[in-house]
Every structure is written in C-alpha cells, then in structure tokens.
Amino acid sequence: MNEMTTRTAFEARLRRIGDERYHDRHPFHTLLHSGGCNINQVRAWVVNRYYYQSRIPMKDAAFLSRVEDPTLRRSWRSRIEDHDGTDTREGGIARWLKLASAVGLDPDYVASARGVLPATRFAVDAYVRYVRDEPMLKAVASSLTELFAPKIHADRIAGLLEHYDFASPEAISYFRHRLDEAPKDVKFGLGWVLDHAVTQADQDAAAEALTFKTDVLWAQLDALYSAYVAPGRIPPGAWQPGEGLA
Amino acid sequence: MNEMTTRTAFEARLRRIGDERYHDRHPFHTLLHSGGCNINQVRAWVVNRYYYQSRIPMKDAAFLSRVEDPTLRRSWRSRIEDHDGTDTREGGIARWLKLASAVGLDPDYVASARGVLPATRFAVDAYVRYVRDEPMLKAVASSLTELFAPKIHADRIAGLLEHYDFASPEAISYFRHRLDEAPKDVKFGLGWVLDHAVTQADQDAAAEALTFKTDVLWAQLDALYSAYVAPGRIPPGAWQPGEGLA
Numbered sequence: 001m002n003e004m005t006t007r008t009a010f011e012a013r014l015r016r017i018g019d020e021r022y023h024d025r026h027p028f029h030t031l032l033h034s035g036g037c038n039i040n041q042v043r044a045w046v047v048n049r050y051y052y053q054s055r056i057p058m059k060d061a062a063f064l065s066r067v068e069d070p071t072l073r074r075s076w077r078s079r080i081e082d083h084d085g086t087d088t089r090e091g092g093i094a095r096w097l098k099l100a101s102a103v104g105l106d107p108d109y110v111a112s113a114r115g116v117l118p119a120t121r122f123a124v125d126a127y128v129r130y131v132r133d134e135p136m137l138k139a140v141a142s143s144l145t146e147l148f149a150p151k152i153h154a155d156r157i158a159g160l161l162e163h164y165d166f167a168s169p170e171a172i173s174y175f176r177h178r179l180d181e182a183p184k185d186v187k188f189g190l191g192w193v194l195d196h197a198v199t200q201a202d203q204d205a206a207a208e209a210l211t212f213k214t215d216v217l218w219a220q221l222d223a224l225y226s227a228y229v230a231p232g233r234i235p236p237g238a239w240q241p242g243e244g245l246a
Numbered sequence: 247m248n249e250m251t252t253r254t255a256f257e258a259r260l261r262r263i264g265d266e267r268y269h270d271r272h273p274f275h276t277l278l279h280s281g282g283c284n285i286n287q288v289r290a291w292v293v294n295r296y297y298y299q300s301r302i303p304m305k306d307a308a309f310l311s312r313v314e315d316p317t318l319r320r321s322w323r324s325r326i327e328d329h330d331g332t333d334t335r336e337g338g339i340a341r342w343l344k345l346a347s348a349v350g351l352d353p354d355y356v357a358s359a360r361g362v363l364p365a366t367r368f369a370v371d372a373y374v375r376y377v378r379d380e381p382m383l384k385a386v387a388s389s390l391t392e393l394f395a396p397k398i399h400a401d402r403i404a405g406l407l408e409h410y411d412f413a414s415p416e417a418i419s420y421f422r423h424r425l426d427e428a429p430k431d432v433k434f435g436l437g438w439v440l441d442h443a444v445t446q447a448d449q450d451a452a453a454e455a456l457t458f459k460t461d462v463l464w465a466q467l468d469a470l471y472s473a474y475v476a477p478g479r480i481p482p483g484a485w486q487p488g489e490g491l492a
Binding site: 020118119123125214218219223225227236237 | 266267273364365367368369371372375457460461462464465468469471472473476477479481482483
C-alpha cells in the first residue's frame, strides 16, 4: 500500500474499535437516553461520571508534563481550560455540578467524590496513570474515544430533554459545550496519531491504547449497572439512594 | 486509654472492617462454595483470580524495593517465594495453574492473562500501585485482608470438595498451602501495623488502606458476577465460555 492508503486503512482500523467497543453500545446508555432510568439511577450516574470528569484535566496535565514541544503543549492546554474554566469562561466541571444540582444532588457532595464506586475509581485512575506512564503515542491515542463522542452527546441531549423533568438547557449545558469543544481536540489528536504511527508496531500500539480506553469507559458503566440496575447490589461504602441530596 | 487498650481497640477496628467488607460476604462466593456455579462460572473465576495471584509477588517486590531495613526485607521476602516457588518448592502460581487444568482450561491460556476482565485488571493494578506509591504503613496495612482469609479458604476447600467433580486434593492444593502460609504473614503484618500506627492519624491511614484493599477484592467479584452470573453481560474482549480450553 502507498502511504496514503496506509493512513486511510489505519484510521478505519481506529474507527472500527469505536464501532465495536465504544460505550454508546452499553445498555446503561440505552436506558438513560430512552427515559428508562429512575431518578436514583440518574443520580448514581452523575455521582460516578463526575469522578471521570474531575480526573480529565489531571490526565491532561500529566500529559503536558511530558511534552517538550511548546507548540504541542499550547495546543493541548485548551483541554484543561475547557474543563477547569478561565477567569471569563465557565468550565466543564462547573457545568457538571449544575447537572448535579438539577437532579437534586448537593454539588458539594458530588465534588467530594465520596460515594464513588471503587470500580469507577480503579478504571479512571488507570487511565490517568496510563497517560502519565505509557509512550506518548499511546497517551495521545487513548484520547481518541472523542472520535465517537459527538453522536453519544447528541443522543443524550435529545434523550434527556425528551424524557426527564430535570433536563433544562442549563442542566445539560455540559453536553452542548462538549459538542463544540470535542471536534477541535479530536481533529488535532487524530492528526497527531496518524502522523506519528508510522510503523506497524506503532499502529498496533495506538490501536491497543484506544482499546484500553474503551475498556475504561465500559467498565464504569458495567459497575454502575451492577450496583444500581441489575443485580442492583451496591458495594460497601458506595452512594446509596437518599445520600448527598441538596 | 492506656497504650495497651488503644492497641486492642485499634486491632478491633481493623477486624471490624473485615466483618463488614471482606469479600467472603459477596454472593459470588456463596454461589461458588455452595456448588451453585456452573463450570463456566468456575472457569471465569479461575481466569480472573489468576490475574490477582500473578500480581501478588509483583506487589510484594514493589514493597521490598522501598524497604531499607534488611531484616524487614528478609521477613517479607518469603511472600514472593510462597507464590513464585523455589528450586525445591512449588509456588502458589504453579498450584493455581493446576486448578486451571483441573477445571478444563489450558494453563498457558490462563497464564497469558488474555480474557481477564478489564475491571479485574484495573482493581488489581490499583493495588500494586498502592503498595508502590503510598506510605509504608498503608502499604503494609493493605495486606491485612489476610487476617480474614483462613475462614474463606477453609470454606472453599470444603465447598469445592463437596460440590464439584474437578476438586481433587491436587486441584485445590493452592488453598491448603495458603492455610499454612497466610498465618505467619498476617501475624507479622498485623504486629508491624500495630507497632507503627501510633497516632490517631496513623490508625486512620491504616484503616483506610485496609478498606481500600477490601474494595479491590469486592470489585473483582462484582465484575465477575456482572459478566458471568447476572446480568451476565461479558464486556468486549473478555473470556467467553468455550475459549482457552485444554
């Protein structure tokens, strides 16, 4: 194959990983987006997904800490700003806490990360460490689940607005903003991976990293489903319905 | 309280964590020990629990790598030998692979750790990193789940022998040996923690470490239950019944 064909085939390989393993295929999301969750299942999702959100800027800082090239650092830094905010712009974490308020949770409780499922912590912490410790190519490639995010965010916005009383435009502003932010990030990340994954071994490593990341996302939903949907066994110490209400 | 009372109360606090959160209380173990598992559920447990076993000597090596005192290193080193074996003595990992053969799995497949649930990896890897990165007191305290292990091993030996055709004395020799090995380890570890957890903050840290470890064990069984019992949804890429057979 010539160089362009290889690049196209490699991108197709990455996209296939999303088709097969991205967490839009998980039944918890079907339940959530179709209005099948009760309020406590929505709250459990908000409590646990907060932990993931809260670790994303730490993950991106771990990445920045390894980058020698100021241009790459500058491009990547906007991800931290998108989540943490700036003096003039609210960030994604603050928006997530608005969602927490909208579903009746005390945002301070959610921000404390008490009650987060241990399995959520283990999965998310594994992701932060992966980006800190693995080769740069794998660190960048692990972010490419954002390739598959726009559809799930669009489905979520529509599903939440249609099915749940709490879902005002303010409550779900996190997702609307991600629809604007994610495309620039993923365009940059995908271009970087396609440019740097030159050998077959590089491409295998990038595919492995993206697969790892789909596991991180899937494991969070499995844990949520197990604890709060079926069999509905909440592990010792994790959030119980009724806790952390505003 | 005088010093002895404090020590006794602290030990009672640690034991209470086991009473409330140790994984002998998890329904997967009830199922396993009562003969309620089908052969594929037993195999899934063998595949996944192998990953935990395989990381224990790595965890203990991470601990050794931090210890300055040769006497403490010498005491702790037997844990690695117990799992990895010596020139004249079989280790726990080899015994676990005998269990794998007994349940019809290819021991090379099990040893490859392919098919291990991502949630198992995340939990176990979190434990290895905890022992590598956290203060020494917490690293030692996290091993104290062994306080609660003899009962679960005795129940397991009796339950497996009574209910499953594969359960020969050879097949379950791992557990018999743990009954001999664990008491010396835990006597040493408990004594060390009681000696070194002097302040209230120390005791809180040790209790937190033991709680963390109970989460590591519980999360593994939750993931196993979710994938292979109920709802029985196997995550992408994880072991499927029929795979890895001898």
